Amino acid sequence: MPAAPSIANSVTVRLVLPARPTAVSEMTSLIEKAGGVVTGLDVTGSGHARMRVDMTMLTRDPGHADEIVAVMRTVEGVEIGKVSDRTFLMHLGGKLTVESKVPIRTRDDLSLIYTPGVARVCMAIADNPEDARRLTIKRNTVAVVTDGTAVLGLGDIGPLAALPVMEGKAALFKRFADIDAFPICLDTTDVEGIISTVKAIAPGFAGINLEDISAPRCFEVEARLREELDIPVFHDDQHGTAIVALAALRNALRVVGKRLEDVRLVMSGAGAAGTAILKLMLHAGARHVVVTDVDGVVHRERADVLSGDHPNHAWIAANTNPDGISGTLADAVRGADVFLGVSAPNILSEKAVASMAPDSVVFAMANPVPEIDPELAARHAAVVATGRSDFANQINNVLVFPGVFRGLIDAASKHVTMDVLLAAADALAGVVTEDELNATYIIPSVFHPDVTHVVADAVRRAVAADPAAEAGDADA
Numbered sequence: 001m002p003a004a005p006s007i008a009n010s011v012t013v014r015l016v017l018p019a020r021p022t023a024v025s026e027m028t029s030l031i032e033k034a035g036g037v038v039t040g041l042d043v044t045g046s047g048h049a050r051m052r053v054d055m056t057m058l059t060r061d062p063g064h065a066d067e068i069v070a071v072m073r074t075v076e077g078v079e080i081g082k083v084s085d086r087t088f089l090m091h092l093g094g095k096l097t098v099e100s101k102v103p104i105r106t107r108d109d110l111s112l113i114y115t116p117g118v119a120r121v122c123m124a125i126a127d128n129p130e131d132a133r134r135l136t137i138k139r140n141t142v143a144v145v146t147d148g149t150a151v152l153g154l155g156d157i158g159p160l161a162a163l164p165v166m167e168g169k170a171a172l173f174k175r176f177a178d179i180d181a182f183p184i185c186l187d188t189t190d191v192e193g194i195i196s197t198v199k200a201i202a203p204g205f206a207g208i209n210l211e212d213i214s215a216p217r218c219f220e221v222e223a224r225l226r227e228e229l230d231i232p233v234f235h236d237d238q239h240g241t242a243i244v245a246l247a248a249l250r251n252a253l254r255v256v257g258k259r260l261e262d263v264r265l266v267m268s269g270a271g272a273a274g275t276a277i278l279k280l281m282l283h284a285g286a287r288h289v290v291v292t293d294v295d296g297v298v299h300r301e302r303a304d305v306l307s308g309d310h311p312n313h314a315w316i317a318a319n320t321n322p323d324g325i326s327g328t329l330a331d332a333v334r335g336a337d338v339f340l341g342v343s344a345p346n347i348l349s350e351k352a353v354a355s356m357a358p359d360s361v362v363f364a365m366a367n368p369v370p371e372i373d374p375e376l377a378a379r380h381a382a383v384v385a386t387g388r389s390d391f392a393n394q395i396n397n398v399l400v401f402p403g404v405f406r407g408l409i410d411a412a413s414k415h416v417t418m419d420v421l422l423a424a425a426d427a428l429a430g431v432v433t434e435d436e437l438n439a440t441y442i443i444p445s446v447f448h449p450d451v452t453h454v455v456a457d458a459v460r461r462a463v464a465a466d467p468a469a470e471a472g473d474a475d476a
Helices: 023-033 062-072 086-091 107-113 118-127 129-135 159-177 191-204 217-228 236-256 272-284 303-307 311-319 329-333 350-354 401-410 418-431 451-465
Strands: 006-018 037-046 050-059 079-085 141-146 180-185 207-210 233-235 264-268 288-293 338-341 361-364 383-386
Touching: 006 023, 006 037, 006 062, 006 086, 023 037, 023 050, 023 062, 050 062, 062 079, 079 086, 118 129, 141 159, 141 191, 159 180, 159 401, 159 451, 191 217, 207 217, 207 236, 207 401, 217 233, 217 236, 217 272, 233 236, 233 401, 236 272, 236 338, 236 361, 236 383, 236 401, 236 418, 264 272, 264 329, 272 288, 272 311, 272 418, 288 329, 303 311, 329 350, 401 418, 401 451, 418 451
Parallel strands: 141 180, 141 207, 207 233, 264 288, 264 338, 338 361, 361 383
Antiparallel strands: 006 050, 006 079, 037 050
């Protein structure tokens, strides 16, 4: 089944058309027949015999856009001008700028913000380092750090190619939480190199957001930085995903009348996101969890667990699967209440979903292609969620990382604990009221006006109630 046209592959074509009554309708009919979706039509110029039109449409991919433009050229009297890929237009010159908050209009202004006046501020910070939070950008800045080894669903594309994603992340920090975030793309994949570099730049930031660093290196990077820095370190691929997944699952279980403590939950994926989700689910009270990966169910007798070659799998085996289930993913989900996938496309069959318990819940979160087509899953499951924006119930990290960092920064937190993550998840779940809750609305929109404030307030309260979050050891 070909992918559906989407906004990610939107193009605008500048045309000159004959000024005959049917010219525009001929063009839109051809585009739709070729599989495109016309979303905008602007007449930018007109004469007695010709008119200039900008036509915007959704396509499946760049090749599909080329096919549609070729078809458009076949209309009699049409001239094709510039074809603009709207995604690339959005990125021209980058998505970020740095602007001064204070005016620099006179010699006096210059003396106050720079030399000689700035020297007094420098000495105040030298005498009392805590003043940096009050007198510099440190009070509101986050470093978005990557090595480019696990970017979206693209894999190891390197730090330079990862920069557009990090810019986008920084833009979202500003839009949703008014946090000034800076993209930091490191040209090293060495664990020690990443750790030492982040430690070296940390004085200028109130928090570190690790992003798109491949497993298992991301575990050590995060753990070490949390031990060695006095500002919060948050790996969004792990903990942002975990928070949203738990919030959505809490609400999905409200829909079907089940409790997290009672359900049998099968997870597919034992990497960074899967492990973080598992830990938070266990912390929240889940008791009956089975984890699978490409080699099947993770259990205590599995070769890689017995050999000790994979410490993460050994931890999973020790903390899950109390009934000693073995076999394949299909074996594991038979009779299960919940499937939660952060793994690979098309690995869960419709038959497997049909074998689950009544009123089952399916979270197929692999991106861009989920573990099962949501429409197939919905034939049997009561609630279905994905990581995609073109289906209901999108599990999207944008719902939490701005609010989490807003709360951590405002509370001057030094660490991120499991209780802080749990508080964020519970707060996010609570944004959806009883009157709003249904099988297709278990998680709020990223543009819901209350999300960031509610999550930030919950994080602030959790930090204040948890000494470990303020100055002690991190346990997330």
